Amino acid sequence: MTSVKKQAMVNAFDPDRLAQLDSxxxxxxxxxxxxxxxxxxxFYETPLRLERGCGAFLYDQNGEEYLDAYNNVAxxxxxxxxxxxxxxxxxxxxxxxxxxxxxxxxRYAEAILPSFGGNLADDGHxxxxxxxxxxxxxxxxxxxxxxxxxxxxxxxEAYHGNSYLTAGLSPSLGRRSPLGQWVRQVPTPDSYRxxxxxxxxxxxxxxxxxxxxxxxHGNGLAAFICDSIFSSDGIYDEPVALLAPVxxxxxxxxxxxxxxxxxxxxxxxxxxxxxxxxxxxxPDMVTMGKPMGNGFPVAxxxxxxxxxxxxxxxxxxxxxxxxxxxAIAAAQATLDVLRxxxxxxxxxxxxxYIRTGFSRLRKRFPVIGDIxxxxxxxxxxxxxxxxxxxxxxxxxxxxxxxxxxxxxxxSATGFHANIxxxxxxxxxxxxxxxxxxxxxxxxLEELAG
Numbered sequence: 001m002t003s004v005k006k007q008a009m010v011n012a013f014d015p016d017r018l019a020q021l022d023s024x025x026x027x028x029x030x031x032x033x034x035x036x037x038x039x040x041x042x043f044y045e046t047p048l049r050l051e052r053g054c055g056a057f058l059y060d061q062n063g064e065e066y067l068d069a070y071n072n073v074a075x076x077x078x079x080x081x082x083x084x085x086x087x088x089x090x091x092x093x094x095x096x097x098x099x100x101x102x103x104x105x106x107r108y109a110e111a112i113l114p115s116f117g118g119n120l121a122d123d124g125h126x127x128x129x130x131x132x133x134x135x136x137x138x139x140x141x142x143x144x145x146x147x148x149x150x151x152x153x154x155x156x157e158a159y160h161g162n163s164y165l166t167a168g169l170s171p172s173l174g175r176r177s178p179l180g181q182w183v184r185q186v187p188t189p190d191s192y193r194x195x196x197x198x199x200x201x202x203x204x205x206x207x208x209x210x211x212x213x214x215x216x217h218g219n220g221l222a223a224f225i226c227d228s229i230f231s232s233d234g235i236y237d238e239p240v241a242l243l244a245p246v247x248x249x250x251x252x253x254x255x256x257x258x259x260x261x262x263x264x265x266x267x268x269x270x271x272x273x274x275x276x277x278x279x280x281x282x283p284d285m286v287t288m289g290k291p292m293g294n295g296f297p298v299a300x301x302x303x304x305x306x307x308x309x310x311x312x313x314x315x316x317x318x319x320x321x322x323x324x325x326x327a328i329a330a331a332q333a334t335l336d337v338l339r340x341x342x343x344x345x346x347x348x349x350x351x352x353y354i355r356t357g358f359s360r361l362r363k364r365f366p367v368i369g370d371i372x373x374x375x376x377x378x379x380x381x382x383x384x385x386x387x388x389x390x391x392x393x394x395x396x397x398x399x400x401x402x403x404x405x406x407x408x409x410x411s412a413t414g415f416h417a418n419i420x421x422x423x424x425x426x427x428x429x430x431x432x433x434x435x436x437x438x439x440x441x442x443x444l445e446e447l448a449g
Contacts, residue, residue, distance in 0.1 A: 053078025075291035128323025132289025133161030151214035235379030267344030270375035293330035
């Protein structure tokens with residue numbers, strides 16, 4: 001599939017449709033294009049103008065309510081009062097960088113490091129950035145310095161960031177976004193089409209083949225990096241035996257294993273808190289971002305002390321806003337809410353409820369080919385035919401936009417953009433899930449008719 005065809009199915013507004021919008025919205029979008037430039041994208045065939053949010057709901061300029069089943073950044077709910085209060089209180093007191101001694105950043109590090117388990121809990125350091133892109137960029141710099149090599153292995157439709165370095169290992173940005181010469185791709189571990197009992201040896205073979213290629217054409221492997229829920233690849237949660245053997249192989253060939261938890265972490269994939277822990281893997285580094293501050297720009301890298309020792313000796317690291325006082329206040333409040341309200345466990349229950357609901361719908365609508373995910377990360381794959389399993393990105397786009405018109409917000413993912421991506425705030429309830437399922441069923445009936 002060409003990039004043009006793929007982009008046509010992605011959940012985005014087509015600027016050629018401006019004339020079909022009301023005059024006020026059209027005027028705002030024209031201003032947006034003029035002021036912000038052509039690289040920005042808007043969601044949905046009919047763009048949404050938002051004014052405020054609360055919990056699992058968003059509200060437009062007319063006060064109309066939308067059920068948010070997509071935005072994982074506000075993981076403890078839009079405008080969570082505890083996070084808002086923590087940010088405001090810190091802003092009124094002090095906001096400065098990490099070159100001064102401050103107690104809150106130490107308290108946060110002490111609170112979160114044990115959650116990583118294994119070597120990182122016992123002997124890990126945490127380094128703060130503003131975004132997941134920065135965290136992944138820093139992780140790769142450290143890996144390359146530590147190993148003396150440059151090669152990085154990723155999955156075929158990965159997304160790891162927007163910096164120059166991380167965009168070079170983010171094929172999901174599109175065919176015209178160049179990958180680094182030191183980057184190698186392995187196929188998506190597609191559990192819908194590849195037998196699960198053969199997945200582990202098959203995936204190991206793919207990784208080993210790319211390591212060999214890096215050694216033949218470059219200076220070898222620095223790191224293997226992946227998102228443990230394979231979000232941009234299409235949301236694949238099984239088999240959970242997949243990643244530990246890969247980590248062992250990568251280390252045996254001189255590289256390090258980086259778990260990108262920007263999307264899978266902080267309870268998004270359930271009670272184990274970090275997605276990689278479902279796989280029983282002990283990473284060398286873990287990166288995180290997005291939901292860490294419930295919308296406030298804060299992210300981090302956790303790294304084994306022996307891996308960062310040489311980097312710390314040779315290279316000074318400083319980030320003006322990474323780990324600043326307000327960012328840590330937001331992160332601490334978010335972590336407190338996640339734990340005190342048991343939201344990762346809640347994500348397990350409500351996520352299972354949603355997947356069970358879509359499984360019932362699949363009995364009536366065979367265009368639902370597969371349902372997968374963990375916690376409150378749900379993937380629903382749309383196909384033209386359940387026998388051939390041919391992806392149907394056009395249908396997925398119609399569902400995404402049809403639900404938007406019914407005031408329910410989701411998106412789509414995967415190479416063919418045919419997998420419905422359902423990723424709501426972790427405060428999403430079973431009542432909210434019933435509303436999502438009700439509108440999905442009604443829309444599927446309408447499209448089938």
